[in-house]
Amino acid sequence: MPAYKDKAKGTWYVSFYYENRIGKKEKKMKRGFKTRREALEWERIFLQQKTSDLNMTFEDFVPLYIADMKNRFKESTWLTKEHIIRTKLVPYFGKRKMCDICSKDVMTWQNEMMGHRSEAGKAYSPVYLKTLHNQLSAVFNHAVRHYGLKANPAAQAGNMGKAKNGEIQFWTKTEYLQFIEAMMDKPRSFYAFEMLYWTGIREGELLALTPADFDFEKQTVSITKSYQRMKGRDVITDPKTPKSNRVVQMPSFLCDEIRDYIKTLYAVQPDDRIFQVTKSYLFREMERGCKETGVKRIKVHGLRHSHISLLIDMGFSALAIADRVGHESIDITYRYAHLFPTRQTEMANKLDMERKEDEACH
Structure with a gap:
C-alpha cells in the first residue's frame, strides 16, 4: 500500500x-x-x-503478548516478566521472524545465558536460568495457542537451570537468638525480625502490617495484604497466593512486644503501616547483625525457613505448618523435612525399640 x-x-x-x-x-x-x-x-x-502473520519478528510479536497477558498478572509479577523479555529475550531474538526461530536458536541462547558472567565473575543462578527459559517458553506457547505457530522451539530445546537453588538456608533458634541481640539498638529492626522469625510471615506481608491487623486479646495477626516498592512508589497488593490470606496465632511474648512497639509510634492510625521501611532496609540490617555477631549469613526470607524448621523440630505436622505459613500445598512444606536429620535417627531408634518389644513378647 x-x-x-x-x-x-x-x-x-x-x-x-x-x-x-x-x-x-x-x-x-x-x-x-x-x-x-x-x-x-x-x-x-x-x-x-x-x-497474526508470524512472519513478524519476535520484537513485533512481544506487544501482542503483552496486550494479551499483562492484565492477568499482579503488577509486581508482570514487572519481573517484562524486565526479562526486554533485557534477555528481545536483544537476542528480536530481529528474527517468529516462524523461523528453531530449537537450535534457543539452545544457542541457552548456552549464552549459562555462560554469562558478571564483572565479578558470578554466573546466573540455576533458578534464574530456569526462570529465563520459562518466560521464553511462555511467549512461544502463547504464539502456538493463539496465533497459529506450529511448535514451541523452547519446549523442543529442553529446559535449563532448575526449580530450586541448593539447600534451604535457615538458622537454628540458638543462631537467631544470637543475631537478635545485635538488633536491640534499633527497635524497629528488632520487632520486625521478631515478627519474621516467630510467625514465619513473608517480608512483603510484614511490611504491609497495620495496627488494625492485630487482635491482641485473641493474640492473632491477620495476613491479608503484601507490600511492594515498585518504580519508586509504595504498592499494597493481595498476598502471594489465595492460601496466604490467613490468621496467625502469635505467642504471648510476641503480642506484648508488638503492642508495646505500636504504642511508641507517634500518631499512628489503624491503617498506617507500622514498619515503614523497605526490603532493602531489612537486607542491610540483617547484614549488619550477621557481621556484628558472626552468625552465618542467610537471606531475609531465610527467617521464614527458620520458623518452619523450628516447627518441624518441635514435632508439628506438615499440614499444621502449611496452614500457619500459608503454603498453597503441603508438598511445599514437605521440602523442609530433611532439615533435621536427627528426626530420622529418632524414628529409627523408636522403630528398633518397637521391634525389640515384639521379640520380647514372643
Whole structure:
C-alpha cells in the first residue's frame, strides 16, 4: 500500500483499511513519519500483528503478548516478566521472524545465558536460568495457542537451570537468638525480625502490617495484604497466593512486644503501616547483625525457613505448618523435612525399640 506526503508538515503518513478480529473493516491512519520507508514499515508491522502473520519478528510479536497477558498478572509479577523479555529475550531474538526461530536458536541462547558472567565473575543462578527459559517458553506457547505457530522451539530445546537453588538456608533458634541481640539498638529492626522469625510471615506481608491487623486479646495477626516498592512508589497488593490470606496465632511474648512497639509510634492510625521501611532496609540490617555477631549469613526470607524448621523440630505436622505459613500445598512444606536429620535417627531408634518389644513378647 502507498504512503503519502504531508506537504504542509513535510512528514509522511499511511491511511488504509484492515479487517479486525471479528471480520469488520476499519480504517487506520498514522501520521508523523520522517521518511516514506518508516511509514510503510509501520503499516507492514501493524497488518502483521492484526492478521497474526508470524512472519513478524519476535520484537513485533512481544506487544501482542503483552496486550494479551499483562492484565492477568499482579503488577509486581508482570514487572519481573517484562524486565526479562526486554533485557534477555528481545536483544537476542528480536530481529528474527517468529516462524523461523528453531530449537537450535534457543539452545544457542541457552548456552549464552549459562555462560554469562558478571564483572565479578558470578554466573546466573540455576533458578534464574530456569526462570529465563520459562518466560521464553511462555511467549512461544502463547504464539502456538493463539496465533497459529506450529511448535514451541523452547519446549523442543529442553529446559535449563532448575526449580530450586541448593539447600534451604535457615538458622537454628540458638543462631537467631544470637543475631537478635545485635538488633536491640534499633527497635524497629528488632520487632520486625521478631515478627519474621516467630510467625514465619513473608517480608512483603510484614511490611504491609497495620495496627488494625492485630487482635491482641485473641493474640492473632491477620495476613491479608503484601507490600511492594515498585518504580519508586509504595504498592499494597493481595498476598502471594489465595492460601496466604490467613490468621496467625502469635505467642504471648510476641503480642506484648508488638503492642508495646505500636504504642511508641507517634500518631499512628489503624491503617498506617507500622514498619515503614523497605526490603532493602531489612537486607542491610540483617547484614549488619550477621557481621556484628558472626552468625552465618542467610537471606531475609531465610527467617521464614527458620520458623518452619523450628516447627518441624518441635514435632508439628506438615499440614499444621502449611496452614500457619500459608503454603498453597503441603508438598511445599514437605521440602523442609530433611532439615533435621536427627528426626530420622529418632524414628529409627523408636522403630528398633518397637521391634525389640515384639521379640520380647514372643
